[in-house]
Amino acid sequence: MKRAVVALAALSLIAGACKRKPETPANLNAANKVAMRMVRLYYESPAMLLAAETRNVALPESSAAAVPVVVRELLQGPATPVALRLYPADTVVRATYLLPGGTVIVDLGGPTLTQGWGTGSHQELMAVYSLVQTVTANFPEAKSVRLLVNGTPAETLGGHVSVTKSLLPMPSLVDPRFR
């Protein structure tokens, strides 16, 4: 019995030695100060232009950590009755990256975008630029937005607007009162 115990102990030691010591990365969200902050989310108004809806959202101090929170908040849809949801309700944010130089990569997914979003030019244009406008308006270091779908580059979200390059805000789509 002693031998068995010794053998198991030795085996345990070997296994323990082989197993790498976990190196759990520091959690930036925990390190950041999370506080209620006011964000501007851009939706389509009845005038068929983008208009900002302000909302208080619990956000980390770090912009890199806050970007996906704001984009997810945008995709939840507007709170004001007159504003209009632009993205399919099943759209998800898979990941975001805030890169040095001001490009924000937003990786979208969800059944509709994956299977083919049947929409018109206007709605697609407004959807794409509502995201671009929201990101660049809330994060001064963000200059442009590059969209991916399911982690890969896409030509368009719905067959019209090219998302093969980083997109700058398009002020002509925004109601002058909210530019």
Add this chain to the structure above:
Amino acid sequence: MKRLLALGALVALIVTAALAQASGQATLRTPTSTASVTYVEQSGQVYVAAGDVATALGGTIAPDSSGFKVTVNGVTAGFGPDSRYGVVRDDLIEMPVPPISIEGKPFVPWQFFHGFLAKAMSMDVAWEAATHTLALRPAQRDAISVQVSVANVQGISKIVIALSAPAEYSIVKEPTAYVVRFKNPVRAPFTEERYEDPAIASVSLAGGDLRIQLTANDIVGDAYRLENPPRIVLDFRKGAAPPPGTPVPLKPSAPQEAPGIRTIVIDPGHGGREVGAVGPNGLLEKDVTLAIARKLAAALASTVGARVVLTREDDSVVSLDQRTAFANQYKADLFLSVHVNAAAVKNAKGSETYYLSLEASDELARKAAETENVTSTPNPTADLNLILWDLAHQAYVTESSRFAQSIQEEMNAATAVANRGVKQAPFKVLVGATMPAALVEVGFISNPEEETKLKSDEFQTMMVDALTRAVQKYKTDYETRIGLIQPAAPAPATATAPATTATRTEP
């Protein structure tokens, strides 16, 4: 007891085997040093510990909200656990599979560093399986890569020589040729290229001499250089140089270069499984666009006197790139993409016309390309695409605007609904068209009232009539401006009206 020992040995074997198969130490070899990095092999894919490699190269790795950021040599790349794309600057790094995490430690496919270190250190990276070595060596740049594009822009033959790096050169004028004499070694993917161009017959490379052979000895050229990315541009025109932008009439002896609107490509939006927008009562955008495009093609063929071609004639899938490529292959003089709109605003109505906007999408790409070329490995293909895009933009944006304006005016007159106007947007189907191009949205299928109209033959015919008038109006205007047809003498009552109004031909 024996059983217990046997079980212990079995577990030990499994653990050992698993470790032997799954991980080990690889060598990271640079031109000046070697280091040990952890690697893992799963299903034939080699992953390396991103932190080990970054540290060995004097860099850092840090988690962020959605993955990790690796910084080497001042350049940062990001990757996440779910995406087989990393990002560096504005470019994507493609990996065969997504990175993995082992006990919280990120492992990336070794190809991540192939893409990343080309940007960060101008290094080529290879995995040497026999010795388990990640080998870094300076990227091969023994000769400057040269790519050439030729385009005729408003009567001026423009040649753009795209360089993979700045080069020293001089330009020597010969009686019927210009020779760009490089002081650096250069290479090109061709020995000689021939062109059907009024001024440029061929371009050939021999040694360090790039020879631009002209079609005649009375052709004058202007040369200038552009930086970021490095380019040499030569503009050629016959005889004395007219002011920039002046249309240069082509000689009748060159019928293949005859100006005017001779071929029109009509593009019915969507098709096949790509149905486009769907109306509240089930009408599909792809069906409306095909019906209108077919009628429009027939109307144009009989009234405008041009060859008219459809990008699709049935319910088939045609990619967006194929549509413009199709128009380019046919050397179309005009491209019109027909669409039906949809909006979240349920009572949206009216038509609108778009032409390509590059400022929203391309300005940053240009800046990124500039930055990239200043600080790291140039990408000649991307540069050339950018240059061709620039050329197309310069040449056709004004004409596309005029064409779009003509369409919108006729649509407004026909439908008497709210004028939604002419707009610019980065529509994919207009990208790459080397001719004046526009996209018309004939109505809102998302509005039940307009959906009913769009389905009706009467409304479709009204749209077709308006579009036919618009094409005819633009054609007459364009051909008048380039001197192909004489402007009609203005009548006293319409002395201030544009000549195109007087010469408009009703179908």
